[in-house]
Amino acid sequence: MNSKKIISIVAVVLVTGLLVYGFVLVQQIFSVNTKFTDSEVYVTIPTNATYAQAKEILTPYVQNMDRFEMVANKRNYPESVKPGRFLFTKGMNSYELVKSLRTNIPVKLAFNNQERLENLAGRVGSQIEADSMSLMASFKDSIFLKENGFNQDNVFVLFIPNTYEFYWNTPAVKFRDKMIKEYRNFWNTQRLAKAEQQGLTAIEATILASIVHKESVKKDERPRIAGVYLNRLRLGMPLQADPTVIYAIKKSTNNFDQVIKRVFYTDLIMESPYNTYVNLGLPPGPIAMPDITALEAVLNPEKNDFIYFCASVTRFGYHEFAANLSDHNKNAKAYSNWINNQGVKR
Known part of the structure; x- marks a missing residue:
């Protein structure tokens, strides 16, 4: 066999070998390499995680870690592990997995x-x-x-x-x-100006809004309730807000999971800076996180002459309002009778 034939055979073997290697390499890189059943999953890599730690986190989601590592090494992932939240979709190959680990979602x-x-x-x-x-x-x-x-x-x-x-x-x-x-x-210029019109700072407006938020889930009623509380503040009256007493009870017992449906006289006289029956003005901080409608209710209150209100027994979720104590006592008596009939103890 002459040298030219030998060279040709060697060349063919080399080319064939390279093609086979290339085919295997492509298969390893681009074949499916996920093993989760959901259509997509989010994977979180902590701050300062090492490559070894990242691999441990990824193992439940990767079908063949050897194939993943081959691509990861070629893409310099071990030297540049990135913390964050990353999206994997079902059917991704190793190349796509490594690529996803560079995009923080x-x-x-x-x-x-x-x-x-x-x-x-x-x-x-x-x-x-x-x-x-x-x-x-x-x-x-x-x-x-x-x-x-x-x-x-x-x-x-x-x-x-x-x-x-x-x-x-x-x-x-x-x-x-x-x-x-x-x-x-x-708290832009416009909202700060509205708060000032009510005699409040941004902090005070939020504290009052937290009380309004707790008083009623009915968003359309909140401006009226805000108007009542602002009337009381202007008159120098105590707010006498039951939600502040409930908050004070929970705070004193450090039990914020308890459900309190009824407030008794002994509760109204408890010593607490959050009890607006015994303290004038606003409590030292919010009693809840008010939503935007409660905040806007305080900034845009209904102008009214009401000083009192209590829960309605005919329009559940709403309240009955009164401009004088006599009318309020009638409303309060109706509510007290109703709640006694319901057997509510606390």
Whole structure:
């Protein structure tokens, strides 16, 4: 066999080998490499995670880790592990998986109807990497409070309920700093002017809105209730808001899960800065997170002469209003009789 034939045979073998290798390589890179049954899953990689830690997190979702690692090494993923929240879709190949691990998907973070700061921290901490303890520490940081005019009792007013976009790996301080920006955006010149017209600061308006929020779930009634409370404040009367007493009871027992449907006289005289039956003016902080309609009700209250109100026994969820004590006592008696007939003890 002459040398030319030998060279030709060797060349054919080499080319064939390269083609086979290339085919195998393509198969490894572009064949399906997921093993979850859902159409898509979100995977979170913590801040400062090593490649070994990332692999451990990814293992439940990757069918063949050797194939994944081959592509990951070629794409320099082990040297550039990125923290965050990443989207995997069913049927992805190794190349697509590694590519997805470079695209941090934001979280639609929502919160509303939280009763206190601790509840909010837990709610937020369940949606991003920062835990509730680090979030609480950032909210109560003394320098932050002083620079922004808050204290530990009223800093809860900072949080405007809404849906926000955050990266999952957002640290606690960055979350807090975003919230102060949102707070300032909400309390624009127009809203601050409306609060001032009612004789309130932004903080005071939010505290009052938290009481209005707790008094009624009926959004169309909230401006009327806000008008009543503002009337009382102008007259120097105590607010006498049952929701503040309920909050005081829960706070004194540190049991915010209890459901209190009825307030008794002994509750009305309990010593607490949150009890607006024994203290004039507003409580030191909000008793809940007011929603936007409650805030707007305080800023745009109904102008009325009402001083009193109590729950209605004919329009459930609504209230009966009165401009004098005599009419109010009739309404209150009707409600007391109704609730006694219902057998409500607490």
